Amino acid sequence: MNNKPDKNVLIIGLPNCGKSQIFSNLTGEYTLVANYPLSTINIKKAFCTTEGYCYNILDTPGIYSLHIQSEEAYIVREKILSDEIDIIVQCLDANHLKQSLSLTAELTQLSIPMVLVLNAVDETLRKGMWIDSKRLSSIIGVPVVESIAIKGVGTNRLKQAIENARVPKSPVIFGDVMESALSSISTFMPDTMPYKRANAIFALLNDPYIEEHIEKLLGEAKLKDIKYTINDLKERFQWN
Numbered sequence: 001m002n003n004k005p006d007k008n009v010l011i012i013g014l015p016n017c018g019k020s021q022i023f024s025n026l027t028g029e030y031t032l033v034a035n036y037p038l039s040t041i042n043i044k045k046a047f048c049t050t051e052g053y054c055y056n057i058l059d060t061p062g063i064y065s066l067h068i069q070s071e072e073a074y075i076v077r078e079k080i081l082s083d084e085i086d087i088i089v090q091c092l093d094a095n096h097l098k099q100s101l102s103l104t105a106e107l108t109q110l111s112i113p114m115v116l117v118l119n120a121v122d123e124t125l126r127k128g129m130w131i132d133s134k135r136l137s138s139i140i141g142v143p144v145v146e147s148i149a150i151k152g153v154g155t156n157r158l159k160q161a162i163e164n165a166r167v168p169k170s171p172v173i174f175g176d177v178m179e180s181a182l183s184s185i186s187t188f189m190p191d192t193m194p195y196k197r198a199n200a201i202f203a204l205l206n207d208p209y210i211e212e213h214i215e216k217l218l219g220e221a222k223l224k225d226i227k228y229t230i231n232d233l234k235e236r237f238q239w240n
């Protein structure tokens with residue numbers, strides 16, 4: 001096996017959920033693990049080799065959503081939209097499952113192969129909570145690995161799961177109005193454009209950074225068409 005990484009694997013998740021600890025467990029690289037949010041502020045990379053593959057693992061700053069609220073979230077989303085990411089490992093804090101799954105729902109829009117790591121199950125078990133990870137896996141259609149990252153529990157299963165990463169079953173489907181708006185916007189996007197659906201959602205939600213991204217990919221004229229369509233849709237929606 002040569003040492004050229006076969007795939008880029010992005011670790012993503014809410015602030016303080018254990019991403020850097022998982023990064024260290026996979027790669028053996030030291031990185032700051034600390035009990036406060038945003039201890040990681042830049043993307044860090046290191047290799048992880050399994051029996052058959054060499055992966056480039058990327059640790060990222062914590063984010064709550066792909067909709068930009070901070071410089072950190074911008075860096076992470078730009079990395080995803082760069083089209084260089086082959087696999088997403090989402091670290092879910094088992095103590096904050098609902099909030100973690102709301103980010104999962106956004107990530108499914110990208111149709112990138114994923115693995116979910118249900119981390120800190122030591123804490124939830126201590127509280128008497130049990131999360132049905134098999135059911136979660138069958139609902140979302142991706143491997144789910146239970147983990148106690150601070151003790152290294154789950155690292156080998158995570159390496160296997162990365163080899164078996166899957167595209168989530170189907171993205172969240174919005175109501176008719178939203179879906180028809182998304183297909184109108186998508187008509188201006190060529191099939192070759194990566195993450196069409198996610199880009200259309202960001203545009204419809206007036207994301208402040210997406211215009212620049214779309215203009216870079218599709219040019220000024222297409223961006224103008226998209227903006228016109230969105231304004232038209234919004235005006236019609238107001239009168240209905």
Ligand SMILES: Nc1nc2c(ncn2[C@@H]2O[C@H](COP(=O)(O)OP(=O)(O)OP(=O)(O)O)[C@@H](O)[C@H]2O)c(=O)[nH]1
Nearest residue numbers: 015016017018019020021034038039040062148149
């Ligand atoms: N009980 C428990 N604590 C954990 C576990 N994994 C990580 N931690 C603790 O959670 C805290 C945050 O861990 P990090 O790995 O720095 O989390 P992070 O997601 O990288 O945090 P940011 O980079 O700030 O977003 C540290 O105090 C870890 O020791 C776990 O499985 N169980």
Ligand SMILES: [Mg+2]
Nearest residue numbers: 019020039040
């Ligand atoms: Mg970190």
